[in-house]
Amino acid sequence: MFDTKKVEIEWGGQTLTLETGRVARQADGAVLATLGETVVLCAVTAARKVKEGQDFFPLTVHYQEKYASAGRIPGGFFKRERGATEKETLTSRLIDRPIRPLFPDGFYNEINVIAQVMSYDGENEPDILAMVAASAALTLSGVPFMGPIGAARVGYVDGEYVLNPTDEQVAAGDLDLVAAATHDAVMMVESEAKELSEEVMLGAVMFAHRESRKVIDAIIKLAEQAAKEPWDLPAQSDTAAMKDKLKKLVGKDITAAYKLTDKSERSNALNEARAKAKDAFADASPQDQMVAGKLVKKLEAEIVRGAILKDGRRIDGRSTTQIRPIEAVAGFLPRTHGSALFTRGETQSICTTTLGTKDSEQMIDGLTGLHYQHFMLHYNFPPYSVGEVGRFGAPGRREIGHGKLAWRALHPVLPTKDEFPYTIRVTSDITESNGSSSMATVCGGSLSLMDAGVPLKRPVSGIAMGLILEGKKFAVLSDILGDEDHLGDMDFKVAGTSEGVTSLQMDIKIAGITEEIMKQALAQAHDGRAHILGEMAKALDHSRTELSAHAPRIESLQIDKSKIREVIGTGGKVIREIVAETGAKVDIDDEGLIKISSSDPAQIEAAKNWILGIVEEPEVGKIYTGKVVNLVDFGAFVNFMGGKDGLVHVSEIRNERVEKVSDALSEGQEVKVKVLEVDQRGKVRLSMRVVDQETGAELEDTRPPREDRGPRGDRGPRRDGGDRDRGPRRDGGDRGPRRGGGGGRDRGPRRESNDRDDGPAPEFAPAFLSRDDD
Template sequence: MFKIVRKSVQFGASEIILETGRMARQADGAVLVTYGETMVLVCATADKTVRPGADFFPLGVHYQERSWAAGRIPGGFIKRETRPSEKEILTSRLIDRPLRPLFPKGYTLDTQVVATVISYDGVHQPDIPAMIGASAALAISGLPFDGPIGGARVAHIDGQLVLNPSVEQMASSRLDLVVAGTDKAVTMVESEVDFLSEEEMLDAVMFGFEGFQPVVTLIRELAAECAKPRMAVEAPVVDAALQEQVRQGYLEEIRAGYQVVEKLARQNAVGECRKRAIAALSAENSALAAEVASIFSHLEAEVIRERILSTGTRIDGRGLTDVRQIVSEVSLLPRVHGSALFTRGETQALAVVTLGTGRDEQIVESLDGESRDAFYLNYTFPPYSVGETGRMGAPGRREIGHGKLATRAVAAILPEKDSFPYTVRAISEITESNGSSSMATVCGVVLAMMDAGVPIKAPVAGIAMGLVKEGERFAVLSDIMGDEDHFGDMDFKVAGNAQGITALQMDIKITGINREIMAVALRQARAGRIHILERMQSTLAEPRADLSNYAPRIFTMKINPDKIREVIGSGGKVIRGITEETGCQIDITDDGTITIAAVDGQSAKAAETIIRRIVEEVEAGQVYEGKVVRVTDFGAFVNILPNKDGLVHISQLSGQRVAKVTDVVKEGDVVKVKVLDVDRQGRIKLTMKDV
């Protein structure tokens, strides 16, 4: 019934197995990837008919984690998987980016890749098997995929590079690097780094590239045995006569349009030229409008790229390594905890930092269980930032991806929780955009954190690099604009400082790049980010010594875990009383750590004093001022500490003989007492003699 084909190879510390023919046989291509006891089913399918009017490649990649794969039940009220998590969205993008450039022009069928984690062992992360499975499923599907690709994760542990580390190993790694590519070149890089040098990063990228080559070979072997016949795709036929008409009539005007430095004015000039070309050349045949627009776009690319390669001059007149003008400001918003406005050319990010307590941590549910993030960064890209209207609402995949990249860039500079027990939420609102808004976000957020008084380890900056490559000629561009990204061959983002790199992301639109080009890009990126850092530090050189008046004050103290029950009280009565009396927010962890958050230090000190009195151990010889809470014939009970009453026997009320207790004290009196003894049952004996 089943015609199963299975291939395997050693991949890092474990064997990876690719299997097809048993599951999901109605998909165009389906591969079950097993790595350790982690299993991912990846299916690739394409529609059989072209969507009317389709002039682009509609690829959808969907990575999904099933909680049952790890023996878990989803939290919350709805006990099933619903909308994708941030992790699933980011992994979908991770898989999409190296696949998309490998489909030929002219292929416009709706194509979908679905990767489902169906078993998770807690050791082997499922994202790399999902990427490999996507490549394998497409390779055997018969779809026009010019792969296969491979992918690998690289760690840096104790000075050594490790291929496909375990989840446990990653906890001690200075690097989380994912590399993807073909058998010839690297096409995608994504990383979070703890200040490694450019040379170390290059070595890590090439280590990953060489490490996944056996997987590329394995997929080729699988495809050779069971791939369906490749679908024929007709390359778009260009009307040579029409192409020449557009060139002769509008090339010089396009060149003139791209001499305009200001973005919107340039777009208007080129846009008007495009409209006239379409109107003139498709007046007698409206069906030619799309073809004229396509030819016009190719001429735009030719003008921009040739100018860069021939003269080293870019659209706005800059040289290859020049960074646009930078203006940075802080403390713009009076009632927030920290704020900054970072402007680089026509890209601008408004960054805001809010400080909170442990209750404000982001709760994350994943296959590994529930975790909490004390730092999170939200990136927003409203349509007005590019002078357009558009969808508003929940963040899209691009916004989540850009936010995560910026998060990775600043993760290495965050203070330790022990020294700065705050939850930090960073926001980046992109108010203008003309390229590299994610790197502007890094710069803005770093300034806003310093403005908020967050004691970061060191400031970092980010820069986006581009590439124009024709044959053997190439030019690497520093601080690319939107048009250079659109018409260029690479988007290479690097964050860090002079000490090293904290994040690196690379996407390639061509078949790949070599070590030489990456080395040039990293070298230029280092010079660029140091330049940007100098501009940032001229605005604010170091974190402010004091927090905003509107930020909470957080103090921590440690008590014996056995005393937690006394601080909380029956039904939470005691801790609620402290909160009501002082106005503080109080959190207690199982190890006895108490966090007190208050609007001012005086309130926090009052709460701390009350708690210390609750947990204080009563010892013989100590003197207290207490309140008489009950009077009996044989003595008076005095409250000396919260929930701690002691007895002053009638014989201990005075140095003279006392006939009646009420002759000396009455209920409600405040008196000074000394502890005589605390017996084994915790009963406290007090005296008022000679106190």
């Protein structure tokens, strides 16, 4: 029934299987990719017709993680997969970026790529498998895809590169890098590193490329068995005459426009040239008008690229290695916990850092279950930042991707939670943009973190590199403008400290770049990052030693796990009372680690003392401050250490005799007491008379010791016991059965001492009192 085709290879110690022909047979191309017990299904469909007037390539990639693949039901109210999570969005971009440049110019048919995780083994990450499955499905579909591509994840553990590392290996190592490549060149890189050198990073990219070739060979073998016939593309019309006409009409105008260094002036001049070209083709067919618009853009690219390759002159007049002017301001906003304004040329970001407690952590519900993230970075790109009118609201895929890039750049230099027990949120609001706003976010974010007092290992800077490649001639551009990004062949972003690289991202718009070009780009980026770090240091070169007055303070306290229940109380009664009374927030984990937070140090101290009073044992001879909670005839009960009660006997209130306890003390009164004794049952005996109630200092005990009365004499037999002869009853009659015995007369149960009802007893009886005290 099924015409199934399958290819298997050994890859990174696992078996990689690519299968087609059994599932999703109505799609143009469908592949089941399996690695270990992780399975991803990718299906590709393509529209046979182009919508009228369409002048762009509508490629859409959707990656979805099915909770059932890991044996889970989604958390929350809705028990089905809903909108894309951050990870799904990022993985969709990861697939899109390397395949989009591999479609021919002028191909405008809509294509859908849908990758779904069907099984997840908890060891083999599905994102790499989804990239491989998408490449294979496109190769089989017959659409004009100039692939296939391969993909690989690389770790760096103990000085060795590791292919497709597990989560544990990534955490223990120094690198998490994903690369995609054709057989000849690298197309895309995404990474996070712990301050590695440029040589190590380049080695990781080349290692990923070599391993990707094995996957490419497997896809080609599958295509030889199951690929559909390639599409017939319409012949491209000869546009040479139209292009020559446009060059004569607006060529000089475009050249003059790109000599203007101000973005607004340059944009206005280009718009006038485009309008002039549009008017020249006002009477042409809609198709010719669309072609003319495309040719104008090609003409712009040729003029800009030619000037750079020929003269080394860029749009704004800089050399290929020159960085735009930088201005950095730390502490830009008065009420935030940390803030910075970072401006580089016409790109600007306001970054703020906010510190919170554990309950502010980001809860993430994924295939591996619930986990929490204590560092967040959110990037916002409002339309006014580029002088346009547009949608303003929830972040799109681009904003999520740029924010994650900056997150990866800063994450390696953050302190651990044990070192700095705060939840950290960095927000980057782009207020101007003309190239590399994500790298401005890295620089501004680093400054705002240091301004907030977050102890970073070192400051981090970032730079975006560009590329102009024509045949064998190329130029690498440092700190690219927006137009150089659009008209160039590469977007290569590098972030790091003075010690090494923390993040590297690369996107190529051509069929890939060589190792030689990457090596030069990394070296040029190193010099650029060093220059930017120097400019940032003029504003702030280290983390502030004090937190903002508006930031919460957090103090950690470790208690024995056996005491957790006492601190929380029945139904949380005790911990709620602590929070309500002190005003501090209290968090406690299963290991007994307590975090107390408040912007008021006095509240933290009060909550800390209360908790210590619950978990600590009173120390004999130590003086404490307490509060009278109950008065009784024989003394007063005093609460001290937050959760302990002790008795101050009437004889221990003052050195002189106290006739009535209420004459000396009142409920709610604060007193200073010394612990005299803790008996075997944990009952505490306290004294006030040996403590100065004003200063809390211990006083000398001037009361003479009690006399030893010696042993008591023999009182003889007890009245109701033993051999004592009490003689006959006076009336000589039978007394009947004893009260405690059986017989005819039932007097009820014997009134044993433990059955007597003498009214309510004190909270505990002072067992240590002598007869003289009764």
